[in-house]
Amino acid sequence: MKLLKTEIKNKVLQSMINILDERREAIIAANKQDLDAFTKDDQAMYDRLIVNDKKVDGMIQSVKEVMSQEDPVDQEISNVFLDNGLKIYNKTAPFGTIMIIYESRPDVTIEAAVLAFKANNKILLKGGKEAIHSNKELVNCWHKALAENGLDSDWIQLMTLNREETQAFLKNPSQKLDLIVPRGGERLIAFVKEHAQCAVLISGRGNNFLFVNKDADWEKTKKVIVNAKTHKISACNALDKILIDENLPDFESKLKELNETLKANDVKVLVDKDVSKTLSDNQLISDDHxxxxxxxxxxxxxxxxxxxxxxxxxxxxxxxxxSSTIMTEDKEAAFAFMQQIDSAAVYHNASTRFTDGGQMGVGAELAISTDKLHHRGPLGLKQLTTNKYYVFGDGQIRV
Structure with missing residues (x-):
């Protein structure tokens, strides 16, 4: 794959910033076609589908942020000079061609493509059918930005395949794939892992937990719980499960208070057997699954x-x-929790809603990886490179 100079990559991104602003009305109009066709039976997916002026501004900001970041390609990771005279440099390098499979969110069409392109990767965008009009318009914007700077549209491609066609492509791709990122639920991930012929990096489910330790500041705890649960229910970093230490002082009264607080925010509260002794009117979970x-x-x-x-x-x-959070005033307990919890992001006295590229200082993100190879957490610009070794010699042979 041809390595592009940083200057030409940034010129494409500047063109894209201008085009997104110029094509704002057309993007929102295309999105309206998708919204009108959506049945709204999945409120979280509908929320993720919406594109308005604020969303377009966010897209533009994402491109600006990536444009301002250092080019991640050809950066030295390490160097070793051997006694035999070999000079060995380990440097960052592009993956090659990345495929991302995602649903609903048209802004992923911008964030994924801008990151992949700046890291000198080609990207295949397999968006969901519910966002087809939005994605076509956004990819047209990308192609215009590429053309304005003399580059081929193959750098950023939209795939409009159905499930059967996607399966066939994964089994026998018509072009070389180096990495696939399935960004969705467990069924999508399982589908990709079953059929893919290359590396798969998992952007897994959320199902985030918060533990209330026995010495937690209760007012602080309630504030964090409400934010983590209600701030954006469609996000993978939203809170789903709350565990409360049975040794928490005034345990029953605090349970009742939390229940009323969540109900006041329209949250349905399910309870386990122990909590149901206090919150007897709440639905008892019947299956541990x-x-x-x-x-x-x-x-x-x-x-x-x-x-x-x-x-x-x-x-x-x-x-x-x-993401997992502990609410406690005991720093030793917090540190033990954070060390031992097997999550991409662990928190002390803070909302899980901060597991996000922009909030964590990464900028735009391709996904939140729950894999352990090659990266865990927000996949930003630096994380869309691999590495290779440059070995310089003068006739050395191994003996």
Whole structure:
């Protein structure tokens, strides 16, 4: 793959900034076609589908942020000079061609493409059928920006395949694929892992947990819970499960207070057997499998834990490995929790809603990886490169 100079990449991004602003009305009009065709039976997906002036401004800002970042390609990672005279440099390099499969969110068409392109990768965008008009218009904008700077449209391609066609493509791709990022639920991830012939980087489910330790500041805790649960229910970093230490002072009264607070925010509160003794009017969970589920809805579970170790065990058993929070005034307990919880992001006294590229200082993100290879957490510009070794010699042979 040809390596592009930073200057030409940034010129494309500047063109894209201008085009997004110029084509604002056309983008919103295309999105209206998608919204009008959507049945609204999935409120979280509908929320993610919406493109308005604020969303277009966000797209423009994402491109600006990536344009301002250092080119991640050909950066030295390490160097070693051997006694035999070999000079070995490890440097960053593009993956090659990345395919991302995602649903609903047209802004991914901007964020994924801008990151892949700046990191010198080609990208295949397999958006959901519910956003087809929005995505076509946005990719047309990309192609115009590329053409204005003398580059081929193949750098950024929209794929409009159905499920069967996607399966066939994954099994026998018509072009070389180096990395696939399925950004969606467990069924999508399983589908891609089953059929893909190249590396797959998982952008997994949320199903995020919050544990209330026995010494937690209760007012602070309620504030964090409400934000994490209700701020944006369609986000993968939204809160789903709340575990409360059964040794929390005034346990029953605080349970009732939390229940009323969540109900006042239109959140349906399901409870485990222990909590149901206090919140007897709430729906009791009947199947433990629900602890594995990501809700993407105004719904949560409130359960108990028999202290810190029990909470850690439950979270590591059921969570999606995305984000977990402990509410405590005990710094040692917080550190133990953060060390032992197996999640991409662990928090002390803060909302899970901060697991986001922009909020974590990464900028635009391709996805939130719950994989452990090659990166975990927000996939920003630097994370869309791999590496290779440059070895310089003068006739050395191995003996």
């Amino acid at each position: 629900i602890w594995y589920e990501e809700f993407l809805a105004l719904q949560c579970i409130v359960g108990t834990a028999k202290g810190l170790d029990d909470a850690i065990e439950k979270i590591n058993t059921y969570s999606g490995g995305h």
